[in-house]
Amino acid sequence: MNRPDLYQIFYVSRSLASREQVQDILMSARALNARRQVTGSLLYTGGHFAQVIEGPAATLAETMVAIAADHRHDTVRTLVKGRLAQRRHGETCLAYSEAPGANELIANLIGTRRVNTRRAQRVLDLMFQP
Secondary structure, eight states: OOOTTOEEEEEEEEEOOOHHHHHHHHHHHHHHHHHHTOEEEEEEOSSEEEEEEEEOHHHHHHHHHHHHHOTTEEEEEEEEEEEOSSOSSTTOSOEEEEOGGGHHHHHHHHHOSSOOHHHHHHHHHHHTOO
């Protein structure tokens, strides 16, 4: 079933968070996402974050404002933004994984002047396989 107001945003950022702060992020984001009908996944490399979020467009816009203002990371860069036919993450409010080996890849995505949308979508598909 095609949902007209279902969108996704995939972004990367440089982490300034300690491991304890990452756990705090997970706890608060999961509770907030459940209330706001947002699903997705967060990948932490130790030095960077990559996250995909899914939900209503207005809710995702509000979520990104809060994410951009969060002092536990910087250099937030949106790579993919658009409509979704169905949720990739089902009812999972916020899945979490660690991938220290992806640190350089994400740093390159942040530092590249222009990221090809198809390349960003491939990275998204590889990093966040359901």
